[in-house]
Amino acid sequence: MHKGTNKKPAETPGIVYFNQTLMTAPYLVWALAFIIIPLLMIFYYGLTDKTGAFTLENVIAITTAQHSKALWLALLLSLISTALCLLLAYPLAMILAKRSVSQQSFIVLIFILPMWMNFLLRTLAWQTLLEKTGVINSVLTFLHLPTLNIINTPAAIILGMVYNFLPFMVLPLYNSLTKIDPNVVNAAYDLGANGTQTFLRVIFPLSIPGVISGITMVFVPALTTFVISNLLGGSKILLIGNVIEQEFTQASNWNLGSGLSIVLMIFIILNMVLTGIFDKNGEGTAL
Amino acid sequence: MKKHLVSTLFSKSAGLILSAALLAGLLGGCGSDGASAGAEGANGSGASADADGGEVIVYNWGEYIDPDVLDMFEEETGITVIYDEFETNEIMYPRVEAGASKYDVICPSDYMIQKMIDNDLLQELNFDHIPNAKANIGQQYWEQSEQFDPGNKYSVPYCWGTVGILYNKTMVDDVVDSWSILWDEKYADNILMQDSVRDAFMVALRLNGSSMNTLDPDELAAARDLLIEQKPLVQAYVIDQVRDKMIGNEAALGVIYSGEAIYTQRENPDLEYVIPKEGTNVWIDSWVVPKNAPNLENAEKFIDYMCRPDIALLNFEYITYSTPNEAARELIEDEDIKNSPIAFPDLSQYSLETFTYLGDEGDELYNEMWKEVKSE
Numbered sequence: 253m254h255k256g257t258n259k260k261p262a263e264t265p266g267i268v269y270f271n272q273t274l275m276t277a278p279y280l281v282w283a284l285a286f287i288i289i290p291l292l293m294i295f296y297y298g299l300t301d302k303t304g305a306f307t308l309e310n311v312i313a314i315t316t317a318q319h320s321k322a323l324w325l326a327l328l329l330s331l332i333s334t335a336l337c338l339l340l341a342y343p344l345a346m347i348l349a350k351r352s353v354s355q356q357s358f359i360v361l362i363f364i365l366p367m368w369m370n371f372l373l374r375t376l377a378w379q380t381l382l383e384k385t386g387v388i389n390s391v392l393t394f395l396h397l398p399t400l401n402i403i404n405t406p407a408a409i410i411l412g413m414v415y416n417f418l419p420f421m422v423l424p425l426y427n428s429l430t431k432i433d434p435n436v437v438n439a440a441y442d443l444g445a446n447g448t449q450t451f452l453r454v455i456f457p458l459s460i461p462g463v464i465s466g467i468t469m470v471f472v473p474a475l476t477t478f479v480i481s482n483l484l485g486g487s488k489i490l491l492i493g494n495v496i497e498q499e500f501t502q503a504s505n506w507n508l509g510s511g512l513s514i515v516l517m518i519f520i521i522l523n524m525v526l527t528g529i530f531d532k533n534g535e536g537t538a539l
Numbered sequence: 540m541k542k543h544l545v546s547t548l549f550s551k552s553a554g555l556i557l558s559a560a561l562l563a564g565l566l567g568g569c570g571s572d573g574a575s576a577g578a579e580g581a582n583g584s585g586a587s588a589d590a591d592g593g594e595v596i597v598y599n600w601g602e603y604i605d606p607d608v609l610d611m612f613e614e615e616t617g618i619t620v621i622y623d624e625f626e627t628n629e630i631m632y633p634r635v636e637a638g639a640s641k642y643d644v645i646c647p648s649d650y651m652i653q654k655m656i657d658n659d660l661l662q663e664l665n666f667d668h669i670p671n672a673k674a675n676i677g678q679q680y681w682e683q684s685e686q687f688d689p690g691n692k693y694s695v696p697y698c699w700g701t702v703g704i705l706y707n708k709t710m711v712d713d714v715v716d717s718w719s720i721l722w723d724e725k726y727a728d729n730i731l732m733q734d735s736v737r738d739a740f741m742v743a744l745r746l747n748g749s750s751m752n753t754l755d756p757d758e759l760a761a762a763r764d765l766l767i768e769q770k771p772l773v774q775a776y777v778i779d780q781v782r783d784k785m786i787g788n789e790a791a792l793g794v795i796y797s798g799e800a801i802y803t804q805r806e807n808p809d810l811e812y813v814i815p816k817e818g819t820n821v822w823i824d825s826w827v828v829p830k831n832a833p834n835l836e837n838a839e840k841f842i843d844y845m846c847r848p849d850i851a852l853l854n855f856e857y858i859t860y861s862t863p864n865e866a867a868r869e870l871i872e873d874e875d876i877k878n879s880p881i882a883f884p885d886l887s888q889y890s891l892e893t894f895t896y897l898g899d900e901g902d903e904l905y906n907e908m909w910k911e912v913k914s915e
Contacts, residue, residue, distance in 0.1 A: 317914075318913075318914035322914055384728075385789055401728075404774060486773075486775025486776060486777070488773065488913075490914040498910070502629065503902070503903070504629055504633070
């Protein structure tokens with residue numbers, strides 16, 4: 253590429269460095285336009301009032317009765333959903349990990365398939381299924397069984413969350429379980445551990461990174477959702493996501509909406525920090 | 540007040556097909572194609588019109604005009620129509636206020652028109668250039684418009700209607716003539732309320748005998764408490780979905796716009812629409828011209844064209860929202876529709892009001908109270 257190679261050893265790293273910068277430019281532009289600037293705007297709106305003067309009122313507004321209730325309810329529902337997802341996904345991921353490769357990819361495909369369909373439509377379909385005169389109740393009535401009345405209740409919201417976010421729990425768990433060396437498990441058995449002991453002391457600890465990243469991937473979207481609670485909760489149950497959405501769309505109070513978003517970010521960052529700590533102990537097996 | 544778009548996308552049948560797809564766990568992608576096809580295709584002929592007449596930029600509610608009318612207008616006048624749509628007054632307002640996109644003709648609702656007048660966004664109309672307006676629009680609608688446009692200087696009524704109770708005759712035995720039936724425990728979990736601040740509060744305020752535009756904190760607090768008391772009986776707070784849920788026999792009673800009521804009755808003959816005796820909101824959506832309109836002359840021509848009886852009739856038949864155009868009403872051939880108490884109620888027997896703009900502080904007060912109801 254260039255003459256006098258011996259004289260200018262620094263040039264090659266320079267070109268490589270330049271090329272790397274060039275290659276990352278699209279990502280930097282992307283990050284700036286769609287991550288950094290919007291974030292700065294949220295902080296600008298959240299920390300100012302309508303006249304543009306600095307204020308902390310929008311953030312402190314989380315302490316009012318309605319807002320804190322919506323926040324606690326959102327935390328509660330998303331924690332329950334995350335726990336249910338973990339309970340459902342762990343056995344499934346274990347079964348998956350034990351299958352042959354061709355079976356594995358088929359089952360994984362089955363799980364990913366519904367995700368190709370629009371999230372909104374899937375949630376709306378649940379509404380049609382759960383309605384009083386919906387599909388499930390029509391079948392139950394036909395069979396002379398008692399009907400299911402969970403639409404417009406927190407139970408329906410949890411169902412919607414678990415249904416929508418379950419794949420986000422299964423995949424990281426499956427990833428971390430397949431990475432466990434079978435020889436480690438065999439060694440545990442050889443040394444006299446029974447099934448329960450092997451699971452509790454070998455398999456589960458080794459899958460912790462997957463568990464943590466699964467929890468993050470379910471908990472964060474569940475905490476911030478407003479669509480699921482709107483569609484399956486009949487707008488009767490106000491989660492913090494709904495409060496923020498309404499501040500933007502109905503009340504056109506961007507300042508308050510942004511202020512509450514900042515509070516929500518704190519919870520998400522806490523969750524991330526937790527993930528970081530566990531990831532250091534583990535082997536960094538995120539999705 | 541037209542809120543068709545979303546509900547059309549998620550009609551009951553589409554929902555059923557989707558649930559079937561969901562159960563099968565397959566073929567989901569098809570659903571979204573069908574749904575997005577509902578997006579408006581009104582402005583198909585932009586290229587075919589002559590450039591002679593210039594252009595007119597129209598900003599209207601979604602699915603709130605017969606698309607053929609736009610083609611006819613282009614053909615007759617040589618003016619190219621650039622057609623744009625909004626879903627709520629609140630979405631429309633900041634776009635017009637910012638001035639980044641310039642419009643010639645807009646169709647906001649009553650209270651929003653008042654807000655736009657207050658903030659000096661609209662220009663006075665020259666009614667000499669819009670002869671069809673004064674000739675064809677009924678006197679009572681001009682009078683009603685005075686509530687938000689004193690002197691009728693800025694707006695020409697396009698559609699109007701009431702808000703009332705839609706009920707299912709097979710599920711409700713009582714006489715429905717009062718908002719109070721929405722507080723009857725017999726219908727627990729069978730009531731659909733409007734999920735919007737002003738409409739929900741209107742119901743409670745009128746039941747208490749207050750004005751729906753009140754700013755009195757005590758009256759508002761009483762209405763709020765009434766809504767909180769009602770909440771356990773409410774099946775869901777919805778907007779567009781009132782229509783589909785009522786058609787599907789999902790609820791016994793629902794609060795709905797009169798324009799939607801005609802459509803629901805067509806789909807489910809068991810449904811009946813009533814204006815409660817305590818009175819209700821009479822809303823009007825009117826044509827206005829913003830201050831920065833680039834094609835004033837064409838804007839006047841467009842509004843005048845919309846006021847022509849034959850054109851107003853086409854629009855009425857397409858969107859089923861009541862027309863204030865008396866001459867157009869005369870042209871309706873179906874006597875049942877022409878004298879329909881839903882489309883054209885005798886307003887003199889009701890105590891009616893129109894929403895007015897409450898100011899930023901008033902809006903905040905309402906929103907705050909509504910949040911208290913919703914978070915209860």
